[in-house]
Amino acid sequence: MDSSALQQLLKRSDIWRASETDQHTPQVNNLDSGYPILNSLLPGHGWPSQGLTEILYHQQGVGEISLLIPALKKLSQQDRWIAWIDPPFIPYAPALVDNGVNLSQILIIHTQNKRDSLWAAETLLASNTASAALYWPGKVNNKIIRRLQLAASKGNCWGLLFRSSNAALETSPAPLRIQLKAMRNGLVFQILKRPGGWPTKAHFIAINRKHIYSSAQFTTLASINSINQHNGKNNAISQQNPLPYNPAQQILQY
Amino acid sequence: MNYLCCYFPLLPLEIFNSTTTQPKPTCNKSDKTEQIAFAVEYSHKNRRLILQCNETAKSYGVQEDMTINTAQSLVEALQIKQRNQIAEKKTLAQMAIWANQFSPYVSCKENINQNGYALLLEISSCLKLFKGIQAFITLFNQQRQQLPYYNHTALGYTPAAAYLLAISQYHGGQSNNAPPNNAHPTKNQDTVKQHASKQYKTNTLQPHLNNVAVRYLDCEQDIIDRLQGMGITNLKKLFALPKAELGKRFGKKFVQYLQRIRGELADPQDIFQIPPVFDHEIHFIEEIEYIEGLIFPIKRLLNELGNYLKLKQLAVREIKLRIFFRNSAPITMPIGFSESCFSGSNGGHIQFTQKAIHLIRLHFATLSLPEATIAVGLYVNHFAPLQQTNQDLFSHHLLTSISKAELFDQLSARLGQGALKKISTSEEHRPELAWRYDNTNSEQTPSEKARPLWLLNQPKPLKSQQGIPYYSGELSLVQGPERIESGWWDKQIIARDYFVAHHPNGNLYWVYRNLQEGLWYLHGIFA
Numbered sequence: 001m002d003s004s005a006l007q008q009l010l011k012r013s014d015i016w017r018a019s020e021t022d023q024h025t026p027q028v029n030n031l032d033s034g035y036p037i038l039n040s041l042l043p044g045h046g047w048p049s050q051g052l053t054e055i056l057y058h059q060q061g062v063g064e065i066s067l068l069i070p071a072l073k074k075l076s077q078q079d080r081w082i083a084w085i086d087p088p089f090i091p092y093a094p095a096l097v098d099n100g101v102n103l104s105q106i107l108i109i110h111t112q113n114k115r116d117s118l119w120a121a122e123t124l125l126a127s128n129t130a131s132a133a134l135y136w137p138g139k140v141n142n143k144i145i146r147r148l149q150l151a152a153s154k155g156n157c158w159g160l161l162f163r164s165s166n167a168a169l170e171t172s173p174a175p176l177r178i179q180l181k182a183m184r185n186g187l188v189f190q191i192l193k194r195p196g197g198w199p200t201k202a203h204f205i206a207i208n209r210k211h212i213y214s215s216a217q218f219t220t221l222a223s224i225n226s227i228n229q230h231n232g233k234n235n236a237i238s239q240q241n242p243l244p245y246n247p248a249q250q251i252l253q254y
Numbered sequence: 255m256n257y258l259c260c261y262f263p264l265l266p267l268e269i270f271n272s273t274t275t276q277p278k279p280t281c282n283k284s285d286k287t288e289q290i291a292f293a294v295e296y297s298h299k300n301r302r303l304i305l306q307c308n309e310t311a312k313s314y315g316v317q318e319d320m321t322i323n324t325a326q327s328l329v330e331a332l333q334i335k336q337r338n339q340i341a342e343k344k345t346l347a348q349m350a351i352w353a354n355q356f357s358p359y360v361s362c363k364e365n366i367n368q369n370g371y372a373l374l375l376e377i378s379s380c381l382k383l384f385k386g387i388q389a390f391i392t393l394f395n396q397q398r399q400q401l402p403y404y405n406h407t408a409l410g411y412t413p414a415a416a417y418l419l420a421i422s423q424y425h426g427g428q429s430n431n432a433p434p435n436n437a438h439p440t441k442n443q444d445t446v447k448q449h450a451s452k453q454y455k456t457n458t459l460q461p462h463l464n465n466v467a468v469r470y471l472d473c474e475q476d477i478i479d480r481l482q483g484m485g486i487t488n489l490k491k492l493f494a495l496p497k498a499e500l501g502k503r504f505g506k507k508f509v510q511y512l513q514r515i516r517g518e519l520a521d522p523q524d525i526f527q528i529p530p531v532f533d534h535e536i537h538f539i540e541e542i543e544y545i546e547g548l549i550f551p552i553k554r555l556l557n558e559l560g561n562y563l564k565l566k567q568l569a570v571r572e573i574k575l576r577i578f579f580r581n582s583a584p585i586t587m588p589i590g591f592s593e594s595c596f597s598g599s600n601g602g603h604i605q606f607t608q609k610a611i612h613l614i615r616l617h618f619a620t621l622s623l624p625e626a627t628i629a630v631g632l633y634v635n636h637f638a639p640l641q642q643t644n645q646d647l648f649s650h651h652l653l654t655s656i657s658k659a660e661l662f663d664q665l666s667a668r669l670g671q672g673a674l675k676k677i678s679t680s681e682e683h684r685p686e687l688a689w690r691y692d693n694t695n696s697e698q699t700p701s702e703k704a705r706p707l708w709l710l711n712q713p714k715p716l717k718s719q720q721g722i723p724y725y726s727g728e729l730s731l732v733q734g735p736e737r738i739e740s741g742w743w744d745k746q747i748i749a750r751d752y753f754v755a756h757h758p759n760g761n762l763y764w765v766y767r768n769l770q771e772g773l774w775y776l777h778g779i780f781a
Contacts, residue, residue, distance in 0.1 A: 059759070059761065060708070060779065060781065061708060061761050061762075061763070061779030061780070061781040062760070062761060062781070063762075063780075063781060064781055065707040065708070065781040066707065066780070066781060069707070079658065080658065081658060081661070087708075088708070089708035089709060089710055089711070089778075089779065089781075090689070090708065090709040090710070090711060091677065091707065091708070091709075092689060092705060092706055092707055092708065092709040092778060093677045093678060093679045093688070093689035093690075094679050094685075094688050094689060094700075094705045095705035095706055095707045096677075096707070097679055097700055098700045098702075098705060099707075103676070103677055103678055103679070104676070106676060106677055107662070107674060107675075107676060108674070108675040108676070108677060108691070109665065109669065109673055109674055109675075110672075110673055110675070111669055111673060112669075112670075112673075116668070116669055116673075119668065120665055120668075120669060120673075123661070123664065123665065124661070124665070127656060127661045128656070129656060129657060129658045129660075129661045130661070181760070182757075182759055182760030182761045182762075183760045184756065184760050187760070209704070209762070209780050210704070210705075211702065211703055211704040211705070212704045212732075212733055212754055212762070212780070
């Protein structure tokens with residue numbers, strides 16, 4: 001490959017170079033996630049205000065809602081919907097109020113079939129009237145995710161796709177993918193994919209749930225390290241991660 | 255030039271095929287003969303006679319006042335419908351609502367020559383608004399072309415004169431040369447434009463009135479016969495006669511009528527009142543089999559509703575759409591708007607129609623017609639006061655697109671009313687009752703207790719060993735108990751000890767022990 005061809009390739013907007021990672025991070029004021037460590041790893045130092053974010057986990061209730069609660073609290077101050085499409089359980093109103101979420105912006109949508117749920121999700125994401133849409137889609141393919149991603153960026157909406165951890169093995173058009181694992185007094189997250197950055201190692205976030213005063217304050221740092229060490233370079237979660245730490249391939253991925 | 259008369263001579267015929275202006279995908283536009291021969295009948299002395307018929311029927315030789323038998327022998331495939339006077343009057347009222355946009359004083363005339371209808375508009379008081387007679391006539395003609403009914407208009411100095419001119423001009427020209435009832439020349443050809451400027455400036459209507467034949471006068475046939483017998487064929491000759499003599503021969507009433515025509519006597523009109531509810535229907539001449547075909551007539555109904563709302567300065571929260579079938583029961587579809595949906599501004603009208611059509615299409619997506627439809631109706635019983643909505647100047651995402659409420663409408667139109675819910679808290683100790691699906695915004699008081707973000711629809715029974723609950727692993731109770739005993743006043747009595755429990759995999763659960771039976775249940779997840 002001669003150098004001019006390489007230059008041409010590098011000019012493409014969908015190519016990013018690892019060496020420019022931090023300089024090219026857009027300095028927009030993204031949504032504060034409420035967790036400093038998560039902020040430091042997210043592009044723009046916070047949750048994106050639009051586009052899809054995939055949240056992957058093995059089992060319901062790993063702390064996926066707690067992780068989002070500080071952001072939802074802020075978003076609920078806007079006069080835009082926060083839609084929950086086909087949630088697996090009932091979003092419990094007293095707990096949401098305890099966490100400072102304004103219930104008047106919350107919209108719960110239960111659909112009868114897959115077609116309706118996808119239609120509702122796409123309509124919501126593209127409507128410009130929702131600040132966030134939390135969507136439990138079940139099984140979806142990349143074609144659908146791409147459509148939802150387009151809708152979300154068109155509608156200026158933060159779309160959250162809650163998927164099973166099995167999907168971590170597949171690629172996805174969602175720009176941000178985070179895998180979660182439950183931990184005592186918090187959770188472990190690992191960013192599988194993010195704009196302008198490498199996948200990250202597993203990190204622990206302590207979650208202070210309102211009105212739970214757990215006596216056993218574990219030192220979880222040790223257990224995290226043990227996970228990371230135990231699995232060598234890749235940690236427990238990234239073992240299933242299809243993204244290898246190979247810069248050359250990484251460029252192709254994006 | 256105070257009055258404008260809009261004459262609808264073919265209303266009995268046209269109410270049945272008002273939708274045929276819709277381009278049909280199946281039939282060739284150029285092929286005019288493809289149109290079905292169609293006629294409206296009436297009964298006269300126990301005989302069924304043709305009241306009016308369309309062009310196709312005329313081309314076969316069908317004429318007005320012909321018996322049904324004769325007509326059917328001429329055209330085998332002649333479609334005949336009973337005259338529907340109620341529908342005719344309803345249609346005239348719709349036209350009156352339409353005309354109200356031009357003038358606040360509209361009056362209806364019914365049963366002209368047994369079958370025609372007319373509207374009289376007082377226009378002199380509104381010319382200033384429309385910036386002169388020319389601009390008014392241009393606008394009026396523009397709007398008039400869009401009406402689905404053939405109409406003929408004329409201007410007159412008095413209501414009676416305007417009315418007389420409209421009828422006489424339609425039915426046969428001013429000097430009796432043209433044969434009466436000569437098929438409509440070109441649609442909505444009008445004399446208004448030609449004469450408007452001249453007449454208005456000179457303020458004379460004499461030359462036009464003079465040529466009107468006496469048989470168009472709105473009086474007893476007997477008087478007309480006698481006048482014609484005397485050789486008085488047009489109004490010029492009639493007006494030349496001394497009033498006293500005319501009074502002696504034809505009665506005071508007739509003289510007063512002539513005076514009203516000439517504006518020498520006041521002629522108060524019954525002003526049309528806009529009905530308090532909106533109730534319009536469109537009957538199809540041919541049944542519509544596919545649901546998309548309904549959109550066109552519904553659009554027309556919505557336009558009429560828009561006119562109505564604009565006149566009354568009202569908004570709607572819910573409209574009812576009803577689709578009628580020959581045999582099956584009609585389908586009624588309430589179409590709700592979560593905010594009063596109509597803005598009084600100029601574009602508001604079109605916006606409203608578009609919004610409503612969008613919602614109706616969403617409703618149609620889940621609807622299947624049991625059979626072909628014969629009519630469609632639009633009803634509004636409840637109105638809301640018109641509110642000017644103020645849009646946020648700075649949030650651009652709101653300006654460029656639909657509002658929150660519109661999105662809510664669109665979603666509930668497709669998914670059904672029950673699919674969309676809002677949640678709120680309620681003052682209650684029992685966890686399953688401390689929240690509810692609700693649209694009202696109740697006050698939101700924090701509970702100050704450990705409460706999970708996920709609540710299970712039904713508490714899930716857990717296995718336990720030696721007082722320790724298991725849920726695919728031993729749960730360790732880390733907080734509690736919180737005793738909730740409540741509901742002795744109704745049937746849903748509970749007595750539970752709630753705990754926060756840790757699962758070995760790190761999940762945090764909300765479990766309780768039922769105090770009566772001692773069993774463990776999972777009730778929530780601290781997600």
